[in-house]
Amino acid sequence: MPAEPIHLSVTDAYDRWSRFYDTYDNPMVAAATRIVAQGLGGVQGASVFEFGCGTGRNLSALLAMGAARVTGCDLSIGMLEQARQRDARFELMQHDMTQPLPLESQSFDLALFCLSLEHVGDLEPPLREAGRLLKPSGRIAILEIHPFLSLSGVAAHFQDGSEEIRMPAYPHQFAAYCNTCARLGLRIEFCREWRPCDFQPPLTDKSFKRGSQSPLLLELQLRS
Ligand SMILES: C[S@@+](CC[C@H](N)C(=O)[O-])C[C@H]1O[C@@H](n2cnc3c(N)ncnc32)[C@H](O)[C@@H]1O
Numbered sequence: 001m002p003a004e005p006i007h008l009s010v011t012d013a014y015d016r017w018s019r020f021y022d023t024y025d026n027p028m029v030a031a032a033t034r035i036v037a038q039g040l041g042g043v044q045g046a047s048v049f050e051f052g053c054g055t056g057r058n059l060s061a062l063l064a065m066g067a068a069r070v071t072g073c074d075l076s077i078g079m080l081e082q083a084r085q086r087d088a089r090f091e092l093m094q095h096d097m098t099q100p101l102p103l104e105s106q107s108f109d110l111a112l113f114c115l116s117l118e119h120v121g122d123l124e125p126p127l128r129e130a131g132r133l134l135k136p137s138g139r140i141a142i143l144e145i146h147p148f149l150s151l152s153g154v155a156a157h158f159q160d161g162s163e164e165i166r167m168p169a170y171p172h173q174f175a176a177y178c179n180t181c182a183r184l185g186l187r188i189e190f191c192r193e194w195r196p197c198d199f200q201p202p203l204t205d206k207s208f209k210r211g212s213q214s215p216l217l218l219e220l221q222l223r224s
Helices: 010-017 027-037 057-064 077-086 124-133 174-184
Strands: 047-051 069-074 091-094 108-114 134-145 157-160 163-166 187-194 217-223
Touching: 010 077, 010 157, 010 163, 027 057, 027 134, 027 217, 047 057, 047 124, 057 069, 057 108, 069 077, 077 091, 108 124, 124 134, 124 174, 174 187, 174 217
Parallel strands: 047 069, 047 108, 069 091, 108 134
Antiparallel strands: 134 217, 157 163, 187 217
């Protein structure tokens, strides 16, 4: 009989995952990596803030694509340590994205959430803070596990040797994204539901577990 999963807090889970997060075969991370690599609508010269930046994978890609300044917050010291070792140019802070950030309003061109909002029960506090940080011409990019999947129980987890580690995750309905944006005065400028068949070259076999047409990730681009 398979062993019962071990349930850890978000911080403890990511501290443990941080050592091998970047090399783990995770279809959501692989798909998000490809989408970020396409530039999220352009980042040349941009100042970027990532909520839940983890090991800094996205910050690194954005710098390579021409972002002028990349800043990130994360709850997990382990993930932040990996990010620090990756690139000294990252501006990093240990911070809970549900709380106000000690940063000036209107100071970023792009605020990014990539696979991090699933760990937050209420979308409103982090999205309000993202809206506050944006310059008037700025935008918010969201890349999260598609609601069809998260509502059917798909959530961040990993295998560490013989142990399966799970952590708190909150599936968000489309309505929660739409209503939160409406309450905060954020306009949904672009929405895309990324399916395995949308990626060339193809993602790994794991991504096709639910078929090539079943959406993996939701992308939203928001403006004030
Ligand atoms: C699946 S990882 C994604 C990391 C990174 N965005 C990426 O795409 O590789 C989720 C990250 O969100 C962070 N996180 C979860 N809840 C958070 C919170 N309330 N505040 C800040 N970071 C949080 C976790 O520590 C973890 O590093």
